[in-house]
Amino acid sequence: AGGAAAAGPGRAEGPRGPGAAARKGGSRRNAWGNQSYAELISQAIESAPEKRLTLAQIYEWMVRFVPYFKDKGDSNSSAGWKNSIRHNLSLHSKFIKVHNEATGKSSWWMLNPEGGKSGKAPRRRAASMDNSSKLAKVRGKASKKKASLQAAPEATADSPGSQFPKWPGSPSSRNNEDSDVWTSFRPRTSSNASTISARLSPIMPEQDDLPDEKLLPSLVYSSASSNVPPTVTEELELIDGLNLMSPSSSMLPTQQSASGGLVQRDSSFSLRTQNSAGQTSTFGTSLFNPVDISLQSSVNRFSGPQTLEALLTSSSPPPSDVMMTQVDPILPQTGSRLNSQTFLLLGGQVTQNKTSPVNPRGKPLEQQSESRSASALPSMLSVVASPQNTASMPTLKAPVPAPTAQDRLPTDLDVDMYMENLECDVDYIINSDLMDGEGLDFNFEPILMSRLDP
DNA sequence: TGAATTAAACATC
């Protein structure tokens, strides 16, 4: 769940598993550290407010945030690793490709909300297929691909999951684009597609009842880009007629977070710029890491206990430091600092960075900064730091201790439950207030019940 | 043995 990043696994717990990699004190698994390409990619995507990046942006991210690739951005030295990046994107089901009609360029790559495990796509491993079966199983890749990419979305309407609901809120989503935003899941993930789309709905418990608390964040969010003009609201509503509608305005800072992760408005803290191609680049903020992600999730879901606590008690001190981080994003000069920060996140490779105050690329940051350096400002905290999220800022201070089995002791649990209740209530309230009931059936009952169920 | 890296063939735009 939660894609690579979020969910438990967060990574392919392969033999080299999470642990191995990250902890393997000392030795690095790869030249850049212990993270796998898939993890790096996941982080890159996660770092984008919209949780999606084009291939080129992923490359960029690598070059900017992973020292090892810093000097390997040129075409000469990049062939290899870029090939690997592409290979990984295609190979792992945790990455999904979303058609990018807006720019007419490459697709967006996102994390599969389904998690896709780090693993291999369902399809993969046709390993020992003979040619004939291979061809058959290729699922008419070529043709189909083309069809899916060019034909109207509804083309495959019947094939379960081959379709994806409109995807509003693309960073670059301009009104007209929104309507065209659709995804074309590769056959590989088609089996999940329906599920995925289903998950867009805030309440998607049925699907696999999994208490997968972390699924949502990664997907649900983007619909919300706050830059989506009110007029777009209707479109948003198309998606399951749920949560997506709030964006227009209404959401108040606190409400946002209160909406229980159903709608994450990130634009507020995302840095978004347009490059020459007119393509909007948004990068993000919260950089990586399962931890960070979970943090994000928590935030979205009302920030979890701590925040709530803070809210309720209003005793938590305004995280001034947080503010600072939030600010940094503006400057290019933060490059070095950034990097170190980044690195911290990148699997604890602090060593490497720390020592090398990186000057983010010899070249004038400006250009990049101009168009995307924003990305760089991975003030991992920004997510919460945004003014809008002020309320939840405190969360940062207490970097969510990944809930361990122990943490999940009754007591905490109770608190969580309590929180969750609040979350739902708030949600309910918000929704009712903002949506006039409009026949939207937000029935949290089941959820609550099940959660409360001892 | 499976996950991951790397290389490369091949297709599409």
Next chain:
DNA sequence: GATGTTTAATTCA
């Protein structure tokens, strides 16, 4: 040429 998909060889835990 960039982007994507696949296959295969190889390494590693």
